[in-house]
Amino acid sequence: MSERNLTLLTDLYELTMMQGYFHAKDANETVIFDAFYRTNPDGNGFAITAGLEQVVEYIENLHFDKEDIDYLRTTGLFGEDFLEYLSTFKFTGDIYAIPEGTVVFPREPLVKVIAPIMQAQLVETAILNIINHQSLIATKTSRIVHAARGDGVMEFGLRRAQGPDAGIYGARAAMIAGCIGTSNVLCGQMFDVPVKGTHAHSWIMSFPDELTAFRTYARLYPTACILLVDTYDTLNSGIPHAIQVFKEMRAEGIPLTFYGIRMDSGDLAYLSKEAKKMLDAEGFTDAVISASNDLDETLITSLKNQGATINSWGVGTNLITSKDCPSFGGVYKLAAIMDKKTGKFIPKIKLSENEEKITNPGNKTTYRIYGKDSHKVIADIICLVGETFNEDEPLLLFDPIATWKKTLLAPGTYTMRELPVQVFKDGECVYHSPKVMDIQKYCKEELNTLWDETKRLVNPHEVHVDLSKPLWDMKHALLDKYHFE
Numbered sequence: 051m052s053e054r055n056l057t058l059l060t061d062l063y064e065l066t067m068m069q070g071y072f073h074a075k076d077a078n079e080t081v082i083f084d085a086f087y088r089t090n091p092d093g094n095g096f097a098i099t100a101g102l103e104q105v106v107e108y109i110e111n112l113h114f115d116k117e118d119i120d121y122l123r124t125t126g127l128f129g130e131d132f133l134e135y136l137s138t139f140k141f142t143g144d145i146y147a148i149p150e151g152t153v154v155f156p157r158e159p160l161v162k163v164i165a166p167i168m169q170a171q172l173v174e175t176a177i178l179n180i181i182n183h184q185s186l187i188a189t190k191t192s193r194i195v196h197a198a199r200g201d202g203v204m205e206f207g208l209r210r211a212q213g214p215d216a217g218i219y220g221a222r223a224a225m226i227a228g229c230i231g232t233s234n235v236l237c238g239q240m241f242d243v244p245v246k247g248t249h250a251h252s253w254i255m256s257f258p259d260e261l262t263a264f265r266t267y268a269r270l271y272p273t274a275c276i277l278l279v280d281t282y283d284t285l286n287s288g289i290p291h292a293i294q295v296f297k298e299m300r301a302e303g304i305p306l307t308f309y310g311i312r313m314d315s316g317d318l319a320y321l322s323k324e325a326k327k328m329l330d331a332e333g334f335t336d337a338v339i340s341a342s343n344d345l346d347e348t349l350i351t352s353l354k355n356q357g358a359t360i361n362s363w364g365v366g367t368n369l370i371t372s373k374d375c376p377s378f379g380g381v382y383k384l385a386a387i388m389d390k391k392t393g394k395f396i397p398k399i400k401l402s403e404n405e406e407k408i409t410n411p412g413n414k415t416t417y418r419i420y421g422k423d424s425h426k427v428i429a430d431i432i433c434l435v436g437e438t439f440n441e442d443e444p445l446l447l448f449d450p451i452a453t454w455k456k457t458l459l460a461p462g463t464y465t466m467r468e469l470p471v472q473v474f475k476d477g478e479c480v481y482h483s484p485k486v487m488d489i490q491k492y493c494k495e496e497l498n499t500l501w502d503e504t505k506r507l508v509n510p511h512e513v514h515v516d517l518s519k520p521l522w523d524m525k526h527a528l529l530d531k532y533h534f535e
């Protein structure tokens with residue numbers, strides 16, 4: 051997969067603009083673009099950024115093959131001199147990004163591209179496509195995992211994903227955000243993540259009777275024996291038959307290490323409580339009681355509140371498609387253009403009637419501020435590259451819109467961490483993507499830095515993302531300039 055050439059995975063306008071820059075402008079003009087999003091998906095209090103490894107692969111493989119150029123010629127839009135230029139095209143710029151699995155908030159540059167304008171423009175679409183998709187699924191998964199309150203959540207969505215890529219990379223994002231395994235075997239192979247599963251109704255239906263189906267499965271997979279109990283009658287047939295098989299295994303001295311039932315229909319709260327009683331009565335107190343059937347964070351929360359005894363969750367459709375929030379609104383905006391004479395960046399701003407949509411200009415970075423004792427996030431601050439902070443001095447934070455709202459952090463009460471890292475330098479990758487399970491561990495630590503109030507699923511407490519005074523001043527100088535011009 052890493053060999054895939056995704057160079058033409060772009061919107062046509064990126065290429066027509068590129069050709070325009072090639073002819074009409076200095077094609078080597080260095081610019082800065084920021085990829086960021088404006089609103090957390092699903093009304094969540096944060097997002098989890100994901101997809102950087104695939105962005106790195108995309109940038110590393112960026113080149114126009116002969117077939118790509120031949121195809122572009124057929125559109126009739128591009129001149130031979132431009133097509134000739136494309137034949138030697140490669141990415142030569144710098145990229146900074148917030149590592150995968152990090153908790154992020156609106157307006158923070160997740161990826162910053164500093165490159166000649168033709169290169170920086172071309173990569174817009176693919177970067178957004180990759181980051182938007184995986185960050186969406188990672189954020190959705192973190193909500194589902196949160197609702198499960200420590201129970202394992204398995205990703206079962208491949209059959210319902212919007213095509214193979216959404217299945218593979220969605221499962222990757224789900225693993226980053228805390229699933230304990232995926233049913234997607236290709237994802238397991240590609241990213242070295244645990245693959246897990248039970249069996250389908252067809253297994254039961256293919257045998258003359260349920261008991262024989264269960265016995266056969268138990269003999270084949272005694273150490274991972276989760277039996278699907280709802281094919282015929284959960285309480286009167288499925289669970290009694292499962293118990294009978296577990297008893298037989300016990301009598302034969304087969305260790306019951308990981309065993310239990312899965313329910314895929316009916317009232318999961320009622321059925322799980324009944325199942326627990328029946329299993330406990332026979333001494334199977336540690337049996338797994340797993341459930342699936344169009345689950346999501348709301349249903350899992352409801353089932354928990356109803357006292358369901360489910361301790362393992364299989365979630366497919368609603369997770370892999372992020373069904374109730376199908377897009378992550380990441381955008382890619384020009385933030386600065388380098389003045390060739392001075393080598394300094396000239397900040398650029400996109401105006402809007404909607405204050406939230408006015409972009410933050412300049413060459414920026416983001417710092418996270420933590421309470422020194424609590425180690426929890428206090429706020430984030432977007433500032434200009436080169437600004438320095440001293441944790442032994444007071445730090446004044448102010449709301450960038452309602453500027454009278456201020457917080458003064460006393461010296462020694464807070465710590466700061468810069469979020470983005472350098473990923474490409476002069477076109478060379480200088481970043482090593484961690485393994486997915488290591489990103490999952492890091493993501494868990496990240497979630498631990500949030501107060502519960504920010505993690506709640508409905509009306510979470512908002513973490514403020516402020517601007518430093520120099521950035522705020524720069525932004526407002528530009529706003530004044532455009533207002534008066």
Ligand SMILES: Nc1ncnc2c1ncn2[C@@H]1O[C@H](COP(=O)(O)OP(=O)(O)OP(=O)(O)O)[C@@H](O)[C@H]1O
Nearest residue numbers: 314315316317318319320342343344345349352356
């Ligand atoms: N106690 C419960 N409280 C809230 N929702 C539940 C409860 N039990 C099940 N559900 C959810 O209700 C939805 C419909 O469940 P239902 O029992 O109707 O499944 P079903 O679609 O009839 O089953 P089948 O797969 O056999 O068609 C599913 O999303 C399921 O997860």
Ligand SMILES: O=P(O)(O)OC[C@H]1O[C@H](OP(=O)(O)OP(=O)(O)O)[C@H](O)[C@@H]1O
Nearest residue numbers: 206314342343344345364365366367368
């Ligand atoms: O419900 P989801 O969250 O999407 O989880 C995946 C579903 O896929 C399987 O069902 P199957 O495809 O056999 O269809 P079913 O819904 O009719 O059981 C499984 O039994 C789950 O119900």
Ligand SMILES: O=C(O)c1cccnc1
Nearest residue numbers: 206233246247248249364
């Ligand atoms: O292994 C399972 O139980 C499974 C896998 C995919 C979809 N539904 C269930």
